Amino acid sequence: MTATEHEGLGSPRWGGFDPARTRGRGWIDLRRTFAVATRLGWQMEANWTDPILFFIYSVAKPLASALILVVMLDVISGGAKPEYRAFVVVGSALWAFVLSGVSGLAWTILDDRERYRMLKYVYVSPSEFLAVLLGRGVARIGVGAVGAAITLVVGVVILGVPFDPARIDWPLLVPVLALGLAAVLAIGLMLASICLQTRQESWSYPEAAAGALFLVSGVVFPLAVLPGPVQALSLVTPMTWWVEGVRRALFPGGITAVGGPGALFTQLTGLAGPTPAQIVGALLVTGAVATLAAVVAFRTSDRRAKDRGLLDQTTGS
DSSP, X not given: OOTTTTGGGSOOTTSSOOTHHHHTTXXXXXXXXXXXXXXXXXXXXXXXXXXXXXXXXXXXHHHHHHHHHHHHHHHHHTTSOTHHHHHHHHHHHXXXXXXXXXXXXXXXXXXXXXXXXXXXXXXXXXXXXXXXXXXXXXXXXXXHHHHHHHHHHHHHHTSOOOOOGXXXXXXXHHHHHHHXXXXXXXXXXXXXXXXXXXXXXXXXXXXXXXXXXXXXXXXXXXXXXXXXXXXXXXXXXXXXXXXXXXXXXXXXXXXXSSOSTTOHHHHHHOOSSXXXXXXXXXXXXXXXXXXXXXXXXXXXXXXXXXXXXXXXXXXXO
């Protein structure tokens, strides 16, 4: 089999060197890498058991968490404020999505380095590593999105959360979902950058970070109950505005986590709660800052890992 018969495997017919072969096909290669990584991530997540068992496994944790919180709320309040039920159910459902996205990218690094010992081979492959990492992370987000959707359905059908599809604020919901997904991936990328450098007990870092975000993002209680400095931190966290935006879009006129009596946002602006334009603007700004920080952190961590030989080392964690 000669090079002339299969020129793609040999030199060009004119005998010279074609630089285009080393550059690849740009966006086409990135898109294909991302698609393959997403499919691989889904197969790794779902291929270990039968579909019914995987479905139960995927939705049991977020659903159980939401039910526990709702029961606790009803017991503590004596059922005096049923509007908080929608507040808690939506927050818990969204956090299943956030946990999958934030932890997914970091666990991808840890899986490939510690468990499968494949990280160094992925690095030396022709694929762009960042595209592979994001693709694997999106697969985990898909699993979290299914759990979040089912939690919302159970909240409406079984727990009696008042929901009117005709009142959904689509002009708010669509941009908030898109910007929130980018913010979740950005935070996950920062955690992946950290896990690329860390040693013992790295597996616990993603859930620890997600737990900290859970506290400051107004997921199950208004921010007004937090100290002023913590509220300030909450207002510069994109997850706060994402949860607030989705909650406002699905349940217009519901309880706000950002504003209200004693809230720092109300003290600064004089408003009882943020407007849809303020929510989208704040999410856009905080998400852009998080994305920029994530890219810088990843590039720095990537370069340091290559220089210090961290890609083919296991930490024993």
